[in-house]
Amino acid sequence: MTLVLGLVMTTRAAQARDYTIDKYRVNVQVQPNGDATVEQRITYDFDGTFHGVYYNQDVNGIQGFADPTVSVVKNGQQTQLTQSTSQQANTFLTTKKDDNYKMKVFYPASDETVTFIYRYRLLGVITNYQDTAEMNWKIIGQAWDEPLHNVAIKVQLPAQKIAQLQAWTHGPTSGQTTVSKTRGTVVMKVKQVPANVAVESHVLFPTTVTPTNSRVKQSDRLQAAQQQEAKLAKQANQQRLIWRIVLLALFGALLLVGVGHLWIQYRWFSKHRAGHVTEIPLVHRWDIPEVPAAAAQSILTRDKPDNKAFSAWLMELAAQGELTITPEAGVFKTYRLTQTAKMTDAHRHDQLIQFIFERIGRLDQETQQPTVTLMEIKQYQARDDDDDDQLLSTHFSDWQDDQFETVEALNYFDQLSPKIKAHAWGLIVTNTILAVGMFVISPFLPGNGLTWLGFALSLALLVVSVVMGGQRLRHLPHYTEAGNQVAMSIKGFRLMLKDMGHFERSQVGDLILWEQILPYAVAFGLAKQVVKGLKANFTDEELAVGLPLVYPLFFYGDFGNQTFATQFHSDFGSVVNSEMSSIDGGSGGFSAGSSGGFGGGSGGGAF
Numbered sequence: 223m224t225l226v227l228g229l230v231m232t233t234r235a236a237q238a239r240d241y242t243i244d245k246y247r248v249n250v251q252v253q254p255n256g257d258a259t260v261e262q263r264i265t266y267d268f269d270g271t272f273h274g275v276y277y278n279q280d281v282n283g284i285q286g287f288a289d290p291t292v293s294v295v296k297n298g299q300q301t302q303l304t305q306s307t308s309q310q311a312n313t314f315l316t317t318k319k320d321d322n323y324k325m326k327v328f329y330p331a332s333d334e335t336v337t338f339i340y341r342y343r344l345l346g347v348i349t350n351y352q353d354t355a356e357m358n359w360k361i362i363g364q365a366w367d368e369p370l371h372n373v374a375i376k377v378q379l380p381a382q383k384i385a386q387l388q389a390w391t392h393g394p395t396s397g398q399t400t401v402s403k404t405r406g407t408v409v410m411k412v413k414q415v416p417a418n419v420a421v422e423s424h425v426l427f428p429t430t431v432t433p434t435n436s437r438v439k440q441s442d443r444l445q446a447a448q449q450q451e452a453k454l455a456k457q458a459n460q461q462r463l464i465w466r467i468v469l470l471a472l473f474g475a476l477l478l479v480g481v482g483h484l485w486i487q488y489r490w491f492s493k494h495r496a497g498h499v500t501e502i503p504l505v506h507r508w509d510i511p512e513v514p515a516a517a518a519q520s521i522l523t524r525d526k527p528d529n530k531a532f533s534a535w536l537m538e539l540a541a542q543g544e545l546t547i548t549p550e551a552g553v554f555k556t557y558r559l560t561q562t563a564k565m566t567d568a569h570r571h572d573q574l575i576q577f578i579f580e581r582i583g584r585l586d587q588e589t590q591q592p593t594v595t596l597m598e599i600k601q602y603q604a605r606d607d608d609d610d611d612q613l614l615s616t617h618f619s620d621w622q623d624d625q626f627e628t629v630e631a632l633n634y635f636d637q638l639s640p641k642i643k644a645h646a647w648g649l650i651v652t653n654t655i656l657a658v659g660m661f662v663i664s665p666f667l668p669g670n671g672l673t674w675l676g677f678a679l680s681l682a683l684l685v686v687s688v689v690m691g692g693q694r695l696r697h698l699p700h701y702t703e704a705g706n707q708v709a710m711s712i713k714g715f716r717l718m719l720k721d722m723g724h725f726e727r728s729q730v731g732d733l734i735l736w737e738q739i740l741p742y743a744v745a746f747g748l749a750k751q752v753v754k755g756l757k758a759n760f761t762d763e764e765l766a767v768g769l770p771l772v773y774p775l776f777f778y779g780d781f782g783n784q785t786f787a788t789q790f791h792s793d794f795g796s797v798v799n800s801e802m803s804s805i806d807g808g809s810g811g812f813s814a815g816s817s818g819g820f821g822g823g824s825g826g827g828a829f
Contacts, residue, residue: 239270241828243368244335246415248361248375256348256435258357262340263295266828271332277340277826280363282321285346285437290316292327295337303327326829346436350429351443354386361410362393362421363824370415373397377423379406381431390451393421395462406431424451466668473663473676480656480683484690487649491694496642499699499706506721507714510738513629514538515745518712520629524700526622527745532574533790534745541737541771544569547786549774550595557775557786560586560593574621577614596789614794634705639698646691653687719748722755733760733768740772749776749785 245265252258266275281287292303292314306313314327327338349356361375379387382405389408391399397412408425415421426447429435511518515534516527536559540547544565550558561570561579569575582602583594602614611617657680664676701709719742736756743752753776756765766773775786 239268239272241269241272241368242267243366243370244372245337246362246370246373250361250375250377252348252357252377252379252432254380254432254434256346256350256355256432256437258344258347260340260342260344263337264340264826265335265337266331267335268331268333268828271330272828273330274326274328275338275826275828276324276326277338278363278365278824279323279325279342279344280321280360280365280824281323281344284344286344287318287323288343288345290314290323290325290340290342292325292341293339294327294329295339296331296334300339303329348432348435348437349443350432350435350438351441352439353442354426354444354447355429355432355435356443356447357423357425360420360422360824362415364418364420365824365826366415367417367827369417371413373410373412373415373421375410375421375423377408377425379408379425379427379431382406384427384431386426386428388426388448388451390424390455391421392424392454393419395458395465397421465666469663469666470668470672473660473667476656476660476663477679477683480653480660480687483649483652483656484683484687487645488690490645491642491690494638494642494645496639496694496697497636497699497702499701499703502706502710504710504717505714506718507711508718509711509715510735511712511715511742512708513632513712515741516625517629518715518742519745520626521634521705521709522712522716522746524635526626528622529618529790529794530747531625531745532618532621533786533794534741536790537741537744537772537775537786539565539569541741547775556595556597557789558593558595559583560589561591562589563591572621574617577617581612582614596794599794600792632705634701634708636699636702636705639700642694642698646694649687650691653683657681657684657687715742716746716748719743719746719752722748722752733764737769737771740769740776749788753785 243264244267245263247263249261250258251260262277264275264277279287290305292305294301294303294312301312304313305316307315309315309328311328311330314325317324317326325340325342329336329338347357347359357377362370362373377389384403384406387401387403387406387408389399389401391397391410394412394415396414397410400409400411401407402409408423410421410423412421424447426444513521515538516531519531519534520527536545536547539545542564543562545562546558546560548558548560550556559579578599579592579594582598583592585591586593599614660676660680660683664673664680667673667676699706719739733756736752740749740752743749756769760768
């Protein structure tokens with residue numbers, strides 16, 4: 223087991239390793255004999271633990287590779303590494319396979335930034351023709367598996383004031399080439415070179431710059447090379463033009479869609495203005511709401527009633543004499559619900575009532591009325607082959623829908639506010655996405671003027687859209703004028719229940735009313751506060767006499783610590799939630815192109 227865990231942890235650690243190449247610098251010194259001394263400074267940012275790095279130099283098309291050295295710079299200190307086959311730390315190994323030289327550097331690094339400096343000599347980099355000398359070299363090959371950032375390459379020729387110096391670079395079209403005929407230099411810079419993309423330098427200059435070069439061809443090259451580059455440049459410029467047209471068209475399309483959407487929403491908002499309701503102060507209210515407890519909960523939450531509301535509904539049925547709720551002691555303390563002859567046909571044929579009393583419960587032999595305990599509800603499980611009609615959650619969901627439809631039919635909810643909210647958020651989200659798209663495109667638009675104009679238009683579209691949408695979201699009424707009055711009276715009633723413990727006995731009123739009030743306390747989740755307040759103002763004898771129905775459910779004996787509402791919420795809720803969570807899964811619960819230069823296989827990485 224320890225070995226397996228060790229292997230798993232090692233594998234995860236290896237998978238977590240990563241690195242980036244934050245800076246890539248190359249200095250090439252062309253020699254009069256056509257060779258080139260090369261210095262590469264490659265800065266790695268390691269995330270994780272690495273044993274070292276490697277660099278591959280492709281020499282296909284030239285005459286060889288010589289004099290390699292490697293040094294390392296970390297924390298400002300430079301360390302020269304030793305060439306060795308030992309594969310020990312602070313050494314490097316050079317191997318050759320076909321036309322590829324590999325420098326493998328053994329330098330352990332972990333979560334740090336290190337710069338590796340490679341120096342070596344490439345033989346026969348320049349070819350002298352009859353009419354020109356040529357360097358055609360993929361200085362960065364396409365064998366890099368990671369992007370290279372902040373790339374700068376400098377080629378220094380062995381002469382200055384070279385009037386016929388010409389240079390072209392092939393690679394990412396975002397790069398820039400600077401030719402200095404006075405200094406005899408070619409400098410190439412690009413912010414990022416994607417993985418597996420080469421940077422190729424093609425340079426033409428007079429043969430007098432490399433007079434001792436032994437690599438000579440008795441043919442002309444200048445005109446063919448210039449024509450080749452002219453063709454590649456034309457292709458690259460066409461690609462840039464097409465790319466710029468595409469970007470301009472895309473930017474324009476995003477701007478047009480954004481402005482059009484803004485105008486359409488402005489017209490819609492002008493025709494659909496949010497209503498206004500009279501502000502009513504929130505104060506304690508003692509009047510029992512004019513709607514049942516389940517409806518009162520839905521009015522305040524503007525949502526379907528939950529199982530607390532259902533237990534409150536059962537208590538209301540008990541208060542009306544349609545069923546009895548009694549504590550039942552035994553091996554397990556529970557509550558028994560039994561229908562009475564007074565239960566109305568409408569309630570008796572309610573699908574949820576039928577399911578609970580007839581599917582889960584049984585017929586009481588003494589009263590000949592359906593009866594069920596909370597323990598039986600908690601232990602109920604549908605068979606795997608039962609359809610949805612045999613799930614308690616299905617019938618409870620239907621009951622929720624019926625209750626909420628009844629509340630919606632009262633026209634207490636403002637019907638326009640949700641639409642305004644949807645339109646406002648649609649405007650903000652959609653135009654934010656469009657503005658971000660425009661902002662991303664802006665840096666690539668041709669010319670600084672269009673770039674800054676793009677930024678300005680992106681910001682303007684974003685600000686105007688957010689401001690317009692935000693204004694429409696402010697002070698949206700949830701209710702109609704009539705609904706607001708009812709909702710505020712219920713909120714005041716709920717506030718009174720919440721603050722029950724702060725009232726004097728004279729304010730509490732007659733106990734007989736509290737049998738009607740307690741179902742609301744259950745629906746609002748405030749039954750404990752209300753019971754505590756009643757106990758503070760009345761004796762047990764007064765409560766038993768004044769609250770004959772609810773006293774056994776909230777105050778009596780061992781059941782005082784586990785009220786009917788609490789146990790119903792736990793037992794009933796556990797079945798419904800378990801069924802709902804298992805519906806889906808079975809278990810319940812929780813310039814492009816190339817001029818043909820050498821070096822295309824060059825690249826590197828880390829190990």
